Amino acid sequence: xxxxxxxxxxxxxxxxxxxxxxxxxxxxxxxxxxxxxxxxxxxxxxxxxxxxxxxxxxxxxxxxxxxxxxxxxxxxxxxxxxxxxxxxxxxxxxxxxxxxxxxxxxxxxxxxxxxxxxxxxxxxxxxxxxxxxxxxxxx
Numbered sequence: 001x002x003x004x005x006x007x008x009x010x011x012x013x014x015x016x017x018x019x020x021x022x023x024x025x026x027x028x029x030x031x032x033x034x035x036x037x038x039x040x041x042x043x044x045x046x047x048x049x050x051x052x053x054x055x056x057x058x059x060x061x062x063x064x065x066x067x068x069x070x071x072x073x074x075x076x077x078x079x080x081x082x083x084x085x086x087x088x089x090x091x092x093x094x095x096x097x098x099x100x101x102x103x104x105x106x107x108x109x110x111x112x113x114x115x116x117x118x119x120x121x122x123x124x125x126x127x128x129x130x131x132x133x134x135x136x137x138x139x
Contacts, residue, residue, distance in 0.1 A: 026064035030056060077120065083113045 033056035038049050087109040094102035 021061070021065040023064065026060050029060035029063050033060060080113070080116060080120070083109070083116055087113055 034053065038045065038052070040046050040049060087106065090102055090106040090109055093099075094106045
């Protein structure tokens with residue numbers, strides 16, 4: 001069996017859907033990269049100019065748009081990943097046969113996972129609040 005799920009490679013695009021592109025940076029970078037003194041007398045000149053403008057637009061767009069952060073599964077505590085894996089088996093069993101005892105088992109594990117996540121979130125908030133001081137500036 002596979003040790004991981006192979007993912008599709010994402011095609012490069014000029015505009016990511018993060019909506020955080022710095023358009024002023026894009027304009028300034030594009031202005032710096034574009035040269036308007038290229039003679040356009042032959043087909044080769046036109047093709048080179050088109051290629052250059054395309055590369056300049058791509059470079060400016062990639063420079064002005066921040067990379068989208070990938071979701072990293074290693075940030076999740078191992079106990080949470082184990083609970084999720086433990087919950088999947090009864091869920092699959094219940095989906096296949098719809099037996100009441102399987103549904104009960106699945107619900108119990110789902111509630112345990114929900115409580116665990118709630119407790120971890122509360123612990124994180126408590127730790128953050130304990131670290132606050134009245135004199136220091138915090139983010």
